[in-house]
Amino acid sequence: MLSDIEPVNRESTASIIARQLRDAIMTGALPPGTQLGEAELAARFEVSRGPLREAMQRLVSEGLLRSERHRGLFVIDLEPGDVYDIYASRAAIERAAAIRIMRGDTESAVAELSEALDEMIEAAADPDPNALPEADLRFHEALVRASGSRRLVRMARTLLIETRMCLAALQRTDQPGEDRVTEHTAIIEAMTAGDEQRVLELLDAHMEDAITRLAPGSSLHSGPPPSVPADGVDIAG
Amino acid sequence: MLSDIEPVNRESTASIIARQLRDAIMTGALPPGTQLGEAELAARFEVSRGPLREAMQRLVSEGLLRSERHRGLFVIDLEPGDVYDIYASRAAIERAAAIRIMRGDTESAVAELSEALDEMIEAAADPDPNALPEADLRFHEALVRASGSRRLVRMARTLLIETRMCLAALQRTDQPGEDRVTEHTAIIEAMTAGDEQRVLELLDAHMEDAITRLAPGSSLHSGPPPSVPADGVDIAG
DNA sequence: TACGTGAGGATTGTTGACAATCCTAGTAGA
DNA sequence: TCTACTAGGATTGTCAACAATCCTCACGTA
Structure with missing residues (x-):
């Protein structure tokens, strides 16, 4: 079939890492609040820190990771x-x-x-x-x-x-x-x-x-719960 | 006021670059389809290619940039x-x-x-x-x-x-x-x-x-226009 | 003329090392 | 006992060089 043609551009490394990180966060293998050490993760994925950082920046902009400058990246914790x-x-x-x-x-x-x-x-x-x-x-x-x-x-x-x-x-x-x-x-x-x-x-x-x-007590019909932090500023960008 | 305390963590470089790129794409300074050369942009922002790439990966995951492996990054073109x-x-x-x-x-x-x-x-x-x-x-x-x-x-x-x-x-x-x-x-x-x-x-x-x-002819009420490419696979991830 | 071939140049992908910053623990002094 | 200060270690931020890949264009051949 013509539709079976494989894209000549394979996935980028950052893509693959990003997907694996998403899965890990999703399944709870990386629980909320976990700090992601670059060196450790890079070793686990067997890549250098460059592509790893690129992947993590993606997750930051998706809102799955929270970045604290000079502190590290953390899995968001759900309030x-x-x-x-x-x-x-x-x-x-x-x-x-x-x-x-x-x-x-x-x-x-x-x-x-x-x-x-x-x-x-x-x-x-x-x-x-x-x-x-x-x-x-x-x-x-x-x-x-x-x-x-x-x-x-x-x-x-x-x-x-x-x-x-x-x-x-x-x-x-x-x-x-x-x-x-x-x-x-x-x-x-x-x-x-x-x-x-x-x-x-x-x-x-x-x-x-x-x-x-x-979330007992919440309801889509009766409006948002008492205090939802708006969090207007976004340090991570 | 206590709420005026500034976060000690200033914005990250990737954040700043990402925001500037978003602005440039938004205003049309970087029209749809434009290829973003890393070396050139890095020179313009006066940073190395590392932070620049991180910023661009963010825009990729936001859907504003399209990545073709070994080809470069392009501003999405609106069909x-x-x-x-x-x-x-x-x-x-x-x-x-x-x-x-x-x-x-x-x-x-x-x-x-x-x-x-x-x-x-x-x-x-x-x-x-x-x-x-x-x-x-x-x-x-x-x-x-x-x-x-x-x-x-x-x-x-x-x-x-x-x-x-x-x-x-x-x-x-x-x-x-x-x-x-x-x-x-x-x-x-x-x-x-x-x-x-x-x-x-x-x-x-x-x-x-x-x-x-x-988009004359389109209407929110009468459903989507004839052919909207679903684009299931996402090479860029 | 049309087609396959192969440098050449340019761009992206990746790496390892260096610089800057922050947290922690230990110590001296009140 | 508590506080202020200072190394030490660890982590992140940044950079420049190297490797891999791709596109272009000229060249030779059918």
Whole structure:
């Protein structure tokens, strides 16, 4: 096939390192607050400090790393208000994605999402407690990707990583797996039916569910929690 | 005041360079498609290539620069579909910001926005044709910042830069300045009245206005334009 | 004329070393 | 006992040189 042609430009080293670091942060292998020593990491990746620093600067601009000059780089630590912020932002992005799906090529989107749903069903039977949450996030990733919006995809990537950080930090893998599958199934059904309003409602309820479970007392509908630090200045740039 | 204490950590060099590059891309000093030669830029900024590369990697992960291995870094060029993508994404982010404002501290948000509006009114009288569009974007920046969401702010930053790129590329500074001020005034009034639904409607109409002006034929309501390249693989990472 | 081939030049990718800065621990003095 | 100060060690920030890769263009051949 013509589409099988490999790009002659392989991935850059900084790209590879950045992705691996993202994974490590995401899974909790690098817990929030961890300091990333350049020398140590460079040795682990078997590269020099140059490319490593480039990779880390990427994560800084994505908001996954926090830079303190002459101190080092640290994995961001999630404060209570961040759970709300993450889910509210995700709700906004995924809502927009859903709208674009409903007003665009709904059919192929449903096909891709059904595939993701199948993986969830498989994961629900997996003894590994992380299997289902991971499949869950892959579903939402597929949702955004199906929108065809490069920018929504880019923005969602960081948010999904942060979501995974929350789950890892809070160790909340409990909750009936069937419910989760059901909620996602309902979304796909509403899409197939072409009922945009219902898709949005279901998606919103889905997010509301998640946040009340992770941060009891917060709600997407009743506004942000008491004190969310605005943090206007951004030293790291 | 205690809040006036300055952080002892000054900005990092990579931060400064990244910001300057963003400005240059935004204003059109570095037009879309431009190749950024490392040696040349390093000489201009009077730094070595190390910090410069770090800064550029940041812009890559923000989506403002495109990296081709062993070829160089290029300013992204906006294709027709990008105008829609940018404005649709902005609509999603700003809608979310507005909702959080309406359900949070509406009063102080209105105060900040009124300030931004005053600047717009001043700019409308400015002979410089760029003054008003710039003030316009600052208003929207203030809107997102007033939401208090760190993540919405981060995502909006890149989108506003891309918006400015569109304006610079299309050279569309024409349009009655009074209309613009009026639209923004209406949004603030609806906020003061506490009418969330109306705020969202006005914001949506505002975005719809902009996109039909910049990309005739596109509409936020009728779904994405025919072919938006999904661009699933991301070589640059 | 059209096509494959191979220097030549220029650009990016990577490395290791050097300079600047900061935290910590230990010490002297009140 | 507590505070101020000073090395010491470790870490980050910066730089210039080297290696690898790619594009261009001239050259020779069918």
